Amino acid sequence: MTIALGGPGVDGTVAAVDALREWQEDGAPPQLHPGDVGWFHRFGAEATAAALRTWSRGGRILAVGLLDGPRLLRLAIAPDALRDEELARRLVGDLIDPGRGVLPEGRANIEAPPGALLHDLLDAEGWGTDEPWTPLRRDLAGPVEDPGVRIEVVGPEGARERAAVHRASFQGSTFTEERWHAMAAGPVYADARCLVAYDDRDTAVAAVTVWSAGPGRPGLIEPMGAHREHHGRGYGRAITLAAAAALREMGCSSAFVCTPSSLVAAVATYVSAGFRALPEVRDRTRGDE
Structure with missing residues (x-):
């Protein structure tokens, strides 16, 4: 099965949020939380839906991205798909090609869970790292x-x-x-x-x-x-x-x-x-x- 990139639309926002809920675990790497989408909703339902991207295979959502501004994608990945090569390659292809409708040309940032194979592929594409953040629990x-x-x-x-x-x-x-x-x-x-x-x-x-x-x-x-x-x-x-x-x-x-x-x-x-x-x-x- 191929992996499909989609914009869930207003009607699909709940499905994207439900996937994020399932992926929140105390032992898992920190990543995009349903509350991040909830806080973004201060801009309204249509703006929130327009900022969301999903990557799915066989009807199952494997990754959810929130465009928290035009040049920052905050990405969450299903815990059992963090090292999924097909997903990682599809993500990189979509992220580096502005024609895919995720990130524009030029300067851009991606927040992704530690340990994801995506990081290895971004290294190969010449992506660097930005200023450090401290997660606290x-x-x-x-x-x-x-x-x-x-x-x-x-x-x-x-x-x-x-x-x-x-x-x-x-x-x-x-x-x-x-x-x-x-x-x-x-x-x-x-x-x-x-x-x-x-x-x-x-x-x-x-x-x-x-x-x-x-x-x-x-x-x-x-x-x-x-x-x-x-x-x-x-x-x-x-x-x-x-x-x-x-x-x-x-x-x-x-x-x-x-x-x-x-x-x-x-x-x-x-x-x-x-x-x-x-x-x-x-x-x-x-x-x-």
């Missing part, structure tokens, strides 16, 4: 410490405040109340929660969104941020603990996050909240041609 078998601040679960009525905290945490962010509602309307948000932390003056000081991949599977933190005017007061650690506790309540086996290694303070925040840093990963990169 916290086991959720035991209880999570109290965050020490008031935490509220965000519903539609709190979307404006949640979006405002996000914009105050990430410079240049375009997240708005409308985009929160678009995200919450997506199929992945049924297994997600937004949380906001408040200080003793009832000021919103940090926020997070957490995504479950199903009971007994790793849950994702994406994104987490502390209001820039309240840095240095432990609110990042507090909202991270609240995120881990929420994922545990949702039945997740662990909490997972990945952050640029250059953001030393962010890595330290996660470690202070009981997360363990895993070996660094790097995107594959192709320079301008």
Whole structure:
């Protein structure tokens, strides 16, 4: 059977997400999570579908890609297909040929799971590596410490405040109340929660969104941020603990996050909240041609 590249369309988004759910395992290499698709859904259902690519054989999805921008493909591969030569060669062929509708000519990045045969083939094509990222994971078998601040679960009525905290945490962010509602309307948000932390003056000081991949599977933190005017007061650690506790309540086996290694303070925040840093990963990169 040949491997087929497809764009799933709005109707096929759930099938792509379901495949991603099945591939999330605590012992598996970190890769694209259903929550990444859920967070992207802030741009709407049609934009999300347009950003997705699937590679299938015999009706089974073997790989899912999310175009997180025109020049970055975030790729997940079924654990039993990481070293599948036919799949790896088809992926490389589709990724290096702009006519296939995945990546354009010139500069491009690919995020792919460590250990995939794809990396060996990209080496042969002259692709390099980009800046390191640090994956971090916290086991959720035991209880999570109290965050020490008031935490509220965000519903539609709190979307404006949640979006405002996000914009105050990430410079240049375009997240708005409308985009929160678009995200919450997506199929992945049924297994997600937004949380906001408040200080003793009832000021919103940090926020997070957490995504479950199903009971007994790793849950994702994406994104987490502390209001820039309240840095240095432990609110990042507090909202991270609240995120881990929420994922545990949702039945997740662990909490997972990945952050640029250059953001030393962010890595330290996660470690202070009981997360363990895993070996660094790097995107594959192709320079301008």
